[in-house]
Amino acid sequence: MNRTWFTEDHSIFQRSVRRFVEKEVRPNTDTWEEERGVPRDVWHKMGEQGFLCPCIPEAYGGSGVDFGYSVIVQEELARSTCTGISTGVRVHSDIVVPYLVESGTEEQKDMILPGCTTGDIIMAIGMTEPDCGSDLASLRSTARKAGDTYVINGQKTFISNGINCDWIVLAVRTDPDAVPDYKGVSLILIPADAPGFIKGRKLRKMGMHSQDTAELIFEDCRVPSNYLLGQEGRGFHILMQNLQQERLVVCIGAVNIAEKMLEITLEYAKSRTAFGKPVSSFQHNSFKLVEMATEIEMGRTFLESLIEDHMEGKDITRRVSMGKWWLTEMANRVAYQCLQLHGGYGYMEEYLICRLYRDVRVQTIVGGTTEIMKRILTKMMGL
Ligand SMILES: Cc1cc2nc3c(=O)[nH]c(=O)nc-3n(C[C@H](O)[C@H](O)[C@H](O)COP(=O)(O)OP(=O)(O)OC[C@H]3O[C@@H](n4cnc5c(N)ncnc54)[C@H](O)[C@@H]3O)c2cc1C
Known part of the structure; x- marks a missing residue:
């Protein structure tokens, strides 16, 4: 390319x-x-x-x-x-x-x-809470001003780098009376050694086992008030701006891992034989491989244009929302077919496709789910 x-x-x-x-x-x-x-x-x-x-x-x-x-x-x-x-x-x-x-x-x-x-x-970002993920504006963790400090209370979950992080950008509610909700959200920088910041459980996940994902607890956690990131009440706005790049990097992961899955599956399906022939040569399987190659290549082309637009400073909100849902769903379709082409070996830990099938599943959820991407797009299309 x-x-x-x-x-x-x-x-x-x-x-x-x-x-x-x-x-x-x-x-x-x-x-x-x-x-x-x-x-x-x-x-x-x-x-x-x-x-x-x-x-x-x-x-x-x-x-x-x-x-x-x-x-x-x-x-x-x-x-x-x-x-x-x-x-x-x-x-x-x-x-x-x-x-x-x-x-x-x-x-x-x-x-x-x-x-x-x-x-x-190592940095982490804490938005999601046990009772709120997609509906971010309704988050409940609070930060109350007390002299020249903020006192933070609440809980976050599913936080990547949660156990190893040294600092976290935390989304909190600084104004409980703000209308609409999102206007009461602010971002605060919290060091790992802040009193009252407790690192909870390292979560056991379906996949991504080497990745650190954790629950975090804040009990009267105190940080200096100059650890506020940006202005009070502007947190949601800052998050929305930066989420575009977050979604773009998820798209990069999706396309690259889909390419990797196809690569290892082609190798496997050409060398594995059944009924005296490579399994890749049965028309059904060869068509599946061709369909995956086509989807991945089309996805790659779209991704490249997204990267280029982002590097040129263009607003990618609409197209990255499309890419985030389509490319991650595509990577999951590819994972399913690639595992199928490996037969029973695909279900065994010794084969890479087994782990990739598990790891890729989360991509349609993190950084805004497929449904939330479609919700953004329905609004942009005036539906
Ligand atoms: C491995 C992993 C790492 C993560 N890392 C981080 C991190 O570092 N920091 C962080 O803050 N968060 C992180 N998350 C959280 C992630 O961003 C959320 O899981 C995600 O935003 C969805 O929120 P939820 O899990 O609360 O699902 P919910 O919001 O409860 O949604 C449940 C289902 O309902 C659907 N839904 C919700 N609202 C609508 C609607 N309006 N219309 C249609 N369908 C809807 C969703 O799409 C989903 O299918 C991580 C999650 C995982 C699994």
Whole structure:
């Protein structure tokens, strides 16, 4: 695929990420899946090579490069199939850090951003609560001003990087009387060692076993009032702006993992024989493989145009909402068919497709569900 933005420097960077994945990630993925976590050491190694938050301005320790470098990291990590790293880094570099870059004060940026590039600081974002996910504006966690501090109470769940995070951007209600609801939402930066911030259970998931996902509890948790990110009551607005990039990186993951699933399935189906022939050669199966290749290629073309538009600073809200639901549903269709083509072996842990089938399921849920994407689109289409 010809990428207009892709330069020789991007190519050099891509090769070094690839080498890193081959040496440090691929050989350890099965162990990390078993151990249900990735050691911090890997984050430090990524930081040393400039793979964490490459887009952060140089003044705060980053490389100040374009979003294309983040795309490269996301693609190589997605294809490594190690969700502990791919999802963890995606949330850190491309979802949470941009909040600080765009809305943080100089003091907040100086305090946090340099550590984000070295791996000394891992970031998380806390929006979802036990009683509210899609309907974000109805969140119940509160932050009450008390002198020059905020006192925070509430609970968050399903938080990626929840156990390992050093800082979290927390969505809270600062004005319980605000009408409409969303106008009472603010974002506050909470360090992991803040009194009253309790890291709860590491959640046991259907897939993405190496990825750290947790419940977080805030009991009279106190932070200085200058840890407010942006202005009071503007939290929902900031979230909505940044969610477009979050959805785009989920799209990148979906297409890359679909390509990977097809690649391993083609190899398997060509070498596995039944009735004296490769299973790929039966017309039904070859048509399935052709259909998947077609959907993936069409998805890839759409994704490339989304990346390009985003890098040009265009508003991608409508098209990324389309991409988020369609590409993640497509990746799940591909997972189903690829596992089917593996027969019984597809159901065995020794075969990669077994894990990918599980891991990919969440993509239609995180970052806004398929139904929420369609809801956004129905509004945009005036339906
Ligand atoms: C592995 C994992 C990692 C996650 N990481 C994070 C994280 O780091 N930070 C964070 O804040 N959150 C995170 N989440 C939470 C995720 O964003 C939510 O699960 C998601 O937004 C859906 O919310 P919910 O689970 O409460 O589902 P609900 O909102 O309860 O929805 C249940 C079902 O109802 C449907 N539904 C809801 N409203 C409508 C409607 N109006 N019309 C039609 N259908 C509707 C939904 O699409 C869904 O199918 C993570 C979740 C998972 C599973």
